[in-house]
Amino acid sequence: MTSYWQETMEQAVTVRRQLHADPEPSWEETRTAEKIRQILTAMDIAWRPCADTGTVAWLNRSGTKAPHIALRGDIDALSIHEQSGKDWCSRQTGYMHACGHDGHTATLLATARWLKHHEQRLPGPVTLLFQPAEEGGHGAKRMIEESALEGVDEIYGWHNWPALPFGKLVCPDELVMCGNGTFVITLTGVGGHASQPELCRDPVLAAAAVVMALQQIVARRLAPQQAVVVSVTSIEAPSQPTVIPQRAVLLGSIRVPNRTSRDRANQLIREISRQTAQSYGVDCEVEILPRYDATINHPTQAARVRNLWQEEFGTDGLDRQIPLPIMASEDFHYYLQEIPGAFALIGSDDGQDHAYPCHSPHYDFNDRLIPYVTRLFARLVGAPVPPSTKGDQYEHIR
Structure with a gap:
């Protein structure tokens, strides 16, 4: 593991916990947006506001050797009083990141840092979508209306899923969420x-x-x-x-x-x-x-996600037991109705206090997912990734 990679992961965990401590509900993510934009600016990554508190960022905009790929992270929290007892517990009474959007955002920021470091080696353009108001606010729809997908050929997103064992991925060819x-x-x-x-x-x-x-x-x-x-x-x-x-x-x-x-x-x-x-x-x-339509993957892109994930976890990295479709809903369906792409669920239950379901007041995002999903994102856009080693190389993250 390179020192730059290790530093990227440590910064991502720090940012994730800062976001968790300062949650904001749909369409009110002003401080969250400001933090995201400050980090992007510090990394010399171009960005613009989109859908009020949303942000669109770009890397390798002139690339032409591969499809233009977008990666999405959602940024809003929920109106739930947190009872996790974590040191980074919500400081905003009545609000918490009970669905892991803080982790999705931190992972996308980690991906941004890693891709910026290797920007000259990216084969095609990359768009990063930091989307507001996923929790019933139709934020994806507003992002699309404000041209967030301009020039994009494919899009990928994910959601941590405590009902799955750690590292298990679900990304079917068609219907994934209702x-x-x-x-x-x-x-x-x-x-x-x-x-x-x-x-x-x-x-x-x-x-x-x-x-x-x-x-x-x-x-x-x-x-x-x-x-x-x-x-x-x-x-x-x-x-x-x-x-x-x-x-x-x-x-x-x-x-x-x-x-x-x-x-x-x-x-x-x-x-x-x-x-x-x-x-x-x-x-x-x-x-x-x-509210939301079903989230339906495109087969080619879904197969690509599965194949790349198995490069990290092997054939055991795919979950074939959870009943599908997942009965929860996602506004990622708006993107998939516009362009090809795929949405994955990735297990976060590592047996260490990460089995609480999303929307539980006891829930907390599993930071050990950040390196793995960052590596997946890097592979999806054709960026280099650090050499993998046997065993859990991120055991230090707690």
């Missing part, structure tokens, strides 16, 4: 005294019935072969012990493999909710909020 959507169901009845329910039209009782009915969509109204999830995640009906309230609100989420399944699931949510509410004598309004 699309999603959310819904709000408002049930309005007639409130009154709990001792006289016959004079009321109870929205709480209707809400309970709607919840039970919606759970039968997947079991009885859609084919079991379809990768669909319908989850009611919240019931809001504030009242008092002796008061039947006027209104109840249900919140929920769906996960779907394609737009056809989404349309059918949404249709059933509307029909079942309204018909069930009617049977309880309450009014029902259903608001459907489509």
Whole structure:
């Protein structure tokens, strides 16, 4: 391992933990963007703002011997109160990097430093996308609208995945992550005294019935072969012990493999909710909020990621056991709808406190992934990488 490589990795871990301590939610990543841009400027890498808090950077812009490749890292945090207990725990009350976007950003910055050091040896142009608002904010869409993919031929991205053993990669030829959507169901009845329910039209009782009915969509109204999830995640009906309230609100989420399944699931949510509410004598309004489409890889690019990853981990580096598609969602699908590319999930559970799932208040990104993914990115763009050695050469990273 070269001293420059070692220094790059150590700096990346430091930056990652600094970002983790100072999280910012979607479309508010001003300090994060400033830090990214300062680091790029210090490395003499050209960049421009994009989508407000996003940043597009370039290397070897005049290269013509290979395709123009883009690499993406997301930068936003979540509205979750951190309970990890780490020394670099969030200093922003109510916000934390609970999905590892701090690690994705630090990895892309490490890649930027390594590629800049070898810029004259890059065969083609490289674009680096530091994207805001992945967590439901459609940041990728805004980046594309503001020409982030201009001239780019292929794009690659990744996500750490605590449900996979450390170093195991999932990058199928087609569907990798589902699309999603959310819904709000408002049930309005007639409130009154709990001792006289016959004079009321109870929205709480209707809400309970709607919840039970919606759970039968997947079991009885859609084919079991379809990768669909319908989850009611919240019931809001504030009242008092002796008061039947006027209104109840249900919140929920769906996960779907394609737009056809989404349309059918949404249709059933509307029909079942309204018909069930009617049977309880309450009014029902259903608001459907489509979010992300499914993330579907391009076969050639996905195969390239798998092959290059096996240069690092061997044939055992691919996970063939996790059920696909992953039911979580990603706005990386916007990029893949525009140009060829691939999105990978890479396992982070090394048996050392990195098994907490994404979006858990106890979650923390596994810094040991940074060197491996940086090496993958370097290979993808044709840059040299340090010679690999047997065993875990990054065991010192904790």
